[in-house]
Amino acid sequence: MKRKYWNEAVLVLLAVPILLWTLIPIYHLFLFSISSKDSAFSGALWPDHPTLRGFGTIARQEHFYLHHFWIQIWNSLWIAVAVGVLTLAIATSAAFAISRLKVKGGRTVMNLALFTYFIPAAFLAIPMYKAMGVYGLLNNRWSLVLAMVTLAAPYAIWVLKQASDKLPFELDEAARIDGATPLQLFRLVYLPLMTPSMVAIGTYALLLAWNEYLYGYLLLSHEQTITLAVALGHFIAADDSPWELLMATGLVYALPPAAIYYAFRRYMVSGLTSGAVKA
Amino acid sequence: MAAIPGGVLTVPPRPFFQSQWQTWGVIFIAPYVLVFLAFVLYPVSYGLWLARHPESYVKLFADPIFFRTAVNTLIFLLVAVNLKFLLALWLSGFFVHDRPWVRWMSVLFLLPWAVPSIPTIFSIRFMFNPEWGVINSVIFRLTALDGPNWLNDPVIGLGLAMLTHIWKSLPFWTLILIAGRLAIPREQYEAASVDGASAWQKFKFVTWPSLRTLYLSSTILSMIFTLGDFNSVYLLTGGGPADLTHVLATLGIRYIRLDQVDLAMATIVCAMPLVLPLVWFMMKSLSRPAP
Amino acid sequence: MASVTFDSIFKSFGSTKILHGISLDIADGEFMVLVGPSGCGKSTLLRMLAGLEEISSGHVAIDGRVVNDIESKDRDIAMVFQSYALYPHMTVRENMGFSLRLRNESRKITEQRVDNAARILNLTNFLGRYPRELSGGQRQRVAMGRAIVRDPKVFLFDEPLSNLDAKLRVAMRAEIKALHQRLKTTTVYVTHDQVEAMTMADRIAVMNDGRIEQLGRPLELYDRPANLFVAQFIGSPAMNVFDGVLKNNLVHGLGTQWPIPAGTTAVEGQMLKYGIRPEHLELAAAGVAAEVVVVEPMGAETEFLVKVQEQAFTVVSHGRAAAGPGDKVFLWPAAQNAHLFDAASGLRIQ
Numbered sequence: 068m069k070r071k072y073w074n075e076a077v078l079v080l081l082a083v084p085i086l087l088w089t090l091i092p093i094y095h096l097f098l099f100s101i102s103s104k105d106s107a108f109s110g111a112l113w114p115d116h117p118t119l120r121g122f123g124t125i126a127r128q129e130h131f132y133l134h135h136f137w138i139q140i141w142n143s144l145w146i147a148v149a150v151g152v153l154t155l156a157i158a159t160s161a162a163f164a165i166s167r168l169k170v171k172g173g174r175t176v177m178n179l180a181l182f183t184y185f186i187p188a189a190f191l192a193i194p195m196y197k198a199m200g201v202y203g204l205l206n207n208r209w210s211l212v213l214a215m216v217t218l219a220a221p222y223a224i225w226v227l228k229q230a231s232d233k234l235p236f237e238l239d240e241a242a243r244i245d246g247a248t249p250l251q252l253f254r255l256v257y258l259p260l261m262t263p264s265m266v267a268i269g270t271y272a273l274l275l276a277w278n279e280y281l282y283g284y285l286l287l288s289h290e291q292t293i294t295l296a297v298a299l300g301h302f303i304a305a306d307d308s309p310w311e312l313l314m315a316t317g318l319v320y321a322l323p324p325a326a327i328y329y330a331f332r333r334y335m336v337s338g339l340t341s342g343a344v345k346a
Numbered sequence: 347m348a349a350i351p352g353g354v355l356t357v358p359p360r361p362f363f364q365s366q367w368q369t370w371g372v373i374f375i376a377p378y379v380l381v382f383l384a385f386v387l388y389p390v391s392y393g394l395w396l397a398r399h400p401e402s403y404v405k406l407f408a409d410p411i412f413f414r415t416a417v418n419t420l421i422f423l424l425v426a427v428n429l430k431f432l433l434a435l436w437l438s439g440f441f442v443h444d445r446p447w448v449r450w451m452s453v454l455f456l457l458p459w460a461v462p463s464i465p466t467i468f469s470i471r472f473m474f475n476p477e478w479g480v481i482n483s484v485i486f487r488l489t490a491l492d493g494p495n496w497l498n499d500p501v502i503g504l505g506l507a508m509l510t511h512i513w514k515s516l517p518f519w520t521l522i523l524i525a526g527r528l529a530i531p532r533e534q535y536e537a538a539s540v541d542g543a544s545a546w547q548k549f550k551f552v553t554w555p556s557l558r559t560l561y562l563s564s565t566i567l568s569m570i571f572t573l574g575d576f577n578s579v580y581l582l583t584g585g586g587p588a589d590l591t592h593v594l595a596t597l598g599i600r601y602i603r604l605d606q607v608d609l610a611m612a613t614i615v616c617a618m619p620l621v622l623p624l625v626w627f628m629m630k631s632l633s634r635p636a637p
Numbered sequence: 638m639a640s641v642t643f644d645s646i647f648k649s650f651g652s653t654k655i656l657h658g659i660s661l662d663i664a665d666g667e668f669m670v671l672v673g674p675s676g677c678g679k680s681t682l683l684r685m686l687a688g689l690e691e692i693s694s695g696h697v698a699i700d701g702r703v704v705n706d707i708e709s710k711d712r713d714i715a716m717v718f719q720s721y722a723l724y725p726h727m728t729v730r731e732n733m734g735f736s737l738r739l740r741n742e743s744r745k746i747t748e749q750r751v752d753n754a755a756r757i758l759n760l761t762n763f764l765g766r767y768p769r770e771l772s773g774g775q776r777q778r779v780a781m782g783r784a785i786v787r788d789p790k791v792f793l794f795d796e797p798l799s800n801l802d803a804k805l806r807v808a809m810r811a812e813i814k815a816l817h818q819r820l821k822t823t824t825v826y827v828t829h830d831q832v833e834a835m836t837m838a839d840r841i842a843v844m845n846d847g848r849i850e851q852l853g854r855p856l857e858l859y860d861r862p863a864n865l866f867v868a869q870f871i872g873s874p875a876m877n878v879f880d881g882v883l884k885n886n887l888v889h890g891l892g893t894q895w896p897i898p899a900g901t902t903a904v905e906g907q908m909l910k911y912g913i914r915p916e917h918l919e920l921a922a923a924g925v926a927a928e929v930v931v932v933e934p935m936g937a938e939t940e941f942l943v944k945v946q947e948q949a950f951t952v953v954s955h956g957r958a959a960a961g962p963g964d965k966v967f968l969w970p971a972a973q974n975a976h977l978f979d980a981a982s983g984l985r986i987q
Binding site: 241 | 687688689708709710714715716718719720722723724725726735736739740783787
Binding site: 092095165168169180184187189190193195196198201214250253274280285299310314318325328332 | 377440464576
């Protein structure tokens with residue numbers, strides 16, 4: 068009995084440093100964004116005069132760095148949604164071809180796809196930047212969309228293929244005997260049954276694109292086309308930037324993914340780890 | 347005995363009717379194949395073709411920051427990734443405790459991974475600002491002394507970049523190792539308890555043998571990902587002070603911004619001796635059947 | 638309605654040969670059961686008829702039309718799968734009407750035919766439910782309903798009852814049989830269970846190792862098995878079989894002598910397998926000496942496991958047990974019902 072309490076005490080004691088390590092940078096971000104310029108650096112646990120003025124400034128775009136805030140957040144959203152939808156479309160149909168239609172060479176395609184992840188992301192960015200130049204897509208938001216689809220699709224195909232391998236093959240055979248064409252099989256049987264996995268994967272791709280910095284930084288440069296992430300990066304260019312506004316904007320930028328993550332955490336976590344361990 | 351009525355014995359030649367399904371298979375997989383060709387295969391081939399000139403390498407090696415960068419990258423890989431995995435292994439042991447509050451904590455714990463890098467890394471950057479950052483303010487208030495120069499010191503700067511990298515990617519790998527631990531049958535632990543094993547013996551004889559393959563392949567995969575980690579260094583130190591904290595990822599991008607594509611590609615080619623063995627290890631551990 | 642013809646069907650997966658030249662004619666309206674141990678190729682044969690499996694060589698014809706290169710959907714067949722393969726996201730009504738929907742059949746006709754099939758199968762009250770809300774037997778009936786709605790030329794069943802518990806299996810057996818008697822649609826039914834085969838079939842094809850061992854009506858197979866395999870596969874409990882030699886019109890085996898049926902063509906000195914069904918052995922006052930090992934009272938009949946030397950025999954006798962374990966008894970074989978097989982080829986000796 069004594070031993071049991073001792074165990075619990077150790078667990079709680081361990082929890083404290085883990086939580087501090089995890090939350091301090093995030094709490095600091097939050098604190099900074101509700102502080103006025105001079106009180107932000109005091110080291111107090113709570114600012115003397117917490118203020119939401121920063122957020123108003125952002126919403127009204129009342130600072131040099133924030134002149135295009137709304138268009139930039141719209142860009143981020145547009146790109147994230149486009150990446151989510153496009154990744155889903157491409158990956159679902161590829162998974163269908165590999166797992167259900169057993170297309171010849173399907174496994175090779177999947178292995179090649181996964182090979183993409185053996186190229187470190189920052190290294191792939193350089194030739195990708197060159198290629199986008201060749202395609203004439205630089206500074207066009209489609210370049211970022213296509214780049215992020217390239218990065219999200221292999222994982223999406225892999226997860227969706229695993230999920231679709233679990234559907235009994237007899238369903239397809241029954242549908243074939245019932246007279247379904249491949250297209251009808253896809254639309255009427257496959258898609259409805261894959262919906263839960265597709266929600267998880269769509270969310271994953273969407274967050275990946277929303278959170279991305281490097282590819283946006285390379286591929287987009289015009290004030291009107293950049294995403295919010297790239298715009299935030301611009302703040303750091305000067306030494307006297309309005310840091311509290313930067314932090315407030317950062318908080319605004321970080322909230323949607325955090326919220327989506329909490330809403331879908333069960334899907335995301337099980338989806339992410341599903342392939343890690345061979346059951 | 348079985349005669350076909352009417353003697354119709356001519357069968358249309360192959361392809362068998364299933365070829366229609368194969369055709370549809372090709373149509374369904376084609377979009378991804380196009381994406382792969384256009385945005386992976388072509389860029390990589392084109393990039394390697396751009397990196398064919400020996401002069402690029404001469405120029406690259408002549409750049410004084412290149413060797414410093416290579417050393418930084420190596421330290422980053424060996425120290426940061428291994429430290430991260432030791433922590434992840436330990437933390438996964440913490441998070442498998444089945445308590446409601448531990449489950450809630452694990453949700454919080456995943457935050458650094460779930461939120462975008464830019465605001466959080468800037469937040470860390472500001473914490474460590476030597477003049478007005480929270481940390482030095484607190485140090486000054488407590489000791490009346492100036493704190494260290496943090497990000498303006500190349501050694502501390504690189505160290506902090508590594509910690510930032512760990513902070514950001516630790517949750518994901520902990521999650522993977524938690525999944526690995528949960529896949530170990532409970533009976534094995536119960537049997538070990540019955541046999542009188544201590545906690546350490548349980549780890550050594552039950553957990554580690556089951557987890558080892560996952561741990562090693564995750565470490566290697568994480569090293570590959572870490573080579574491509576641009577944010578942790580660029581957003582924290584920007585490669586400074588005096589370009590002393592660059593890693594190959596940020597150096598390559600720096601050349602691109604300076605419009606020196608040949609140098610950027612040469613940087614990547616120079617990273618190949620690091621990447622290829624890792625990929626080779628990875629392929630080997632993936633092709634091995636599960637124990 | 639239609640006849641089905643298999644003409645020298647071969648099938649191989651790579652270098653493994655699954656079927657070695659199967660020829661089989663199924664008459665219009667016939668209930669044909671393909672039975673055999675797992676891996677004998679019966680399901681492969683059925684799936685070839687369904688168009689789900691490529692035919693390496695040979696022809697399959699439905700109603701005289703070679704269907705080798707015709708898509709499943711154009712073969713006018715319906716299939717009931719072992720796992721039922723119901724679409725989980727559709728209601729019972731949608732499941733049953735799916736094939737008509739794919740054919741762009743009018744809503745009215747679809748509804749009519751689904752309702753009609755539901756009435757036949759007692760599913761009317763379940764039409765709005767999803768498969769997960771149904772019991773195993775109900776799902777099985779929906780799978781059959783899906784087949785009926787199409788009004789196909791041929792029904793195919795692939796082990797449709799193996800996922801049900803024993804009691805339900807017996808009930809569904811009768812239901813399928815009654816359905817066939819009502820619709821009179823040509824049916825090909827695959828099972829590994831010889832009881833299902835015996836009780837349901839008009840004719841049975843016993844398959845083993847990619848060949849048809851024997852084709853015939855159920856009792857034909859039971860009374861006159863063509864070879865040892867069929868003899869031991871058909872009938873439960875299985876036929877007792879042992880080695881012997883024919884001498885002076887008696888089979889010498891297990892240290893004693895056994896009577897043979899009159900008019901046999903077996904020759905003096907031939908090495909034989911002697912087979913006798915459990916119900917053709919009687920516990921009597923005289924005969925072959927044996928020792929009782931286990932007694933299994935079933936109520937109406939009693940099963941004895943007895944030993945003659947080291948050979949185990951099953952004996953079924955009507956009524957209650959007259960002997961207990963360890964008792965010495967005598968077996969009296971009904972000579973006319975004994976089966977003789979050539980020891981080398983395993984073929985029946987008439």
